[in-house]
Amino acid sequence: MQDTVSLVRCPDYDKRNIRKSLDAVLEPLGGITAFVKSGQRVLLKPNLLSPRPLEQRVVTDPVLVEAVARMVLEAGARPFIADSPALEPFAKIVKVTGLDRIAGELGISVRELKDPRPIPSNRVALFKNLEIAADAMEADQVINLPKLKTHCQMLLTLGVKNLFGVIVAQRKAEWHGMVGASRRTFASLLLDINQAVNPGLTILDGVWGMEGHGPSNGRPRHFGVLAASKNALALDMTMCRLLGVSLEDYPLYLAARERGAPELEQDAVKVLAPGIEMPLVTDLELPQLGSMEMLPGFLTSFSRRYLVSKPVQDKKACRLCGKCVRICPVNCLEILQNRMTFDYDRCIRCYCCQEVCPENAISFKKGLLAKVLKGIGR
Ligand code: SF4
Numbered sequence: 001m002q003d004t005v006s007l008v009r010c011p012d013y014d015k016r017n018i019r020k021s022l023d024a025v026l027e028p029l030g031g032i033t034a035f036v037k038s039g040q041r042v043l044l045k046p047n048l049l050s051p052r053p054l055e056q057r058v059v060t061d062p063v064l065v066e067a068v069a070r071m072v073l074e075a076g077a078r079p080f081i082a083d084s085p086a087l088e089p090f091a092k093i094v095k096v097t098g099l100d101r102i103a104g105e106l107g108i109s110v111r112e113l114k115d116p117r118p119i120p121s122n123r124v125a126l127f128k129n130l131e132i133a134a135d136a137m138e139a140d141q142v143i144n145l146p147k148l149k150t151h152c153q154m155l156l157t158l159g160v161k162n163l164f165g166v167i168v169a170q171r172k173a174e175w176h177g178m179v180g181a182s183r184r185t186f187a188s189l190l191l192d193i194n195q196a197v198n199p200g201l202t203i204l205d206g207v208w209g210m211e212g213h214g215p216s217n218g219r220p221r222h223f224g225v226l227a228a229s230k231n232a233l234a235l236d237m238t239m240c241r242l243l244g245v246s247l248e249d250y251p252l253y254l255a256a257r258e259r260g261a262p263e264l265e266q267d268a269v270k271v272l273a274p275g276i277e278m279p280l281v282t283d284l285e286l287p288q289l290g291s292m293e294m295l296p297g298f299l300t301s302f303s304r305r306y307l308v309s310k311p312v313q314d315k316k317a318c319r320l321c322g323k324c325v326r327i328c329p330v331n332c333l334e335i336l337q338n339r340m341t342f343d344y345d346r347c348i349r350c351y352c353c354q355e356v357c358p359e360n361a362i363s364f365k366k367g368l369l370a371k372v373l374k375g376i377g378r
């Protein structure tokens, strides 16, 4: 059966504009009542990565989250807002975003995803030992609310990647440590999480997003769109086309192709985008970073060290807060005598340290591989 991806223009986060655009983007999909029924417990899963100011466009905008919560309430269902940040305190994020106040006004719960539960093995393809938060398992419906951003490890973070948030807190780092060295394997893990959570609806916040070194330290960019689909993977592939991103560079596409995902077949997805050109942008700044898996296996760790981009500390910007040390999944980073030291032989180039740094004090020194890729326009 054909999946539909619906796209509409939305200029800003004015409450009336957001509501009007939400009604318009959901209309071809049957409206909100096609997804939620009276009395259902509905998890709203925004991207709540860190307590940055909203203007930095790191999180799903709270105006959108509030508008979706109101629609779910109007449908007679019981929404709650939840996510599990990898490192930052959840209470601080909901305070900075105003989601604690919004939830209070609406009389709904906003809470951290906790309590990991094993997934029945028939709900995943490969990662049978996957555990996800109880709230995500037990909700009657999940509405996925990602933010449009670039991502240093996965190129883009959209619908499918946003669901990594149902892996509880520090267990994210464990998964990065286990499979993070290969972007394609990590993408395959994300496909399993998407399959396990099975969100009924994904609504992407692409009004303002991020380019460059996302998902935390890139540049805000105005795209002016909302996108919605019941199929998160179909939505992500459509967004690649919209953003002028080559699918061959997108690890999620490569992993989905390996699995023979039906969403990738010709004519499998119907795109409804009135008045929106494809591509919408042709100059999106993507992270230009090499990964270990792009190198042949016979190379020594010495060669890899010089060929692949590596994290480096910006000593002037660094406040020695230690967040990067705490998130590193392979413990190859430490602070010694007020200096950070990286063990590049063990570093898997997962870019988690760059993602969590609140001062944008970790940059990546381009390795030869990234320079060559840039030179040939990849
Ligand atoms: S690099 Fe960033 S995260 Fe790491 S210690 Fe410095 S300020 Fe903290």
Ligand code: SF4
Pocket (backbone or CB within 6 Å): 311, 327, 328, 329, 330, 331, 332, 333, 342, 346, 347, 348, 349, 350, 351, 352, 353, 354
């Ligand atoms: S140093 Fe940074 S890039 Fe390397 S493994 Fe640790 S978190 Fe990942």
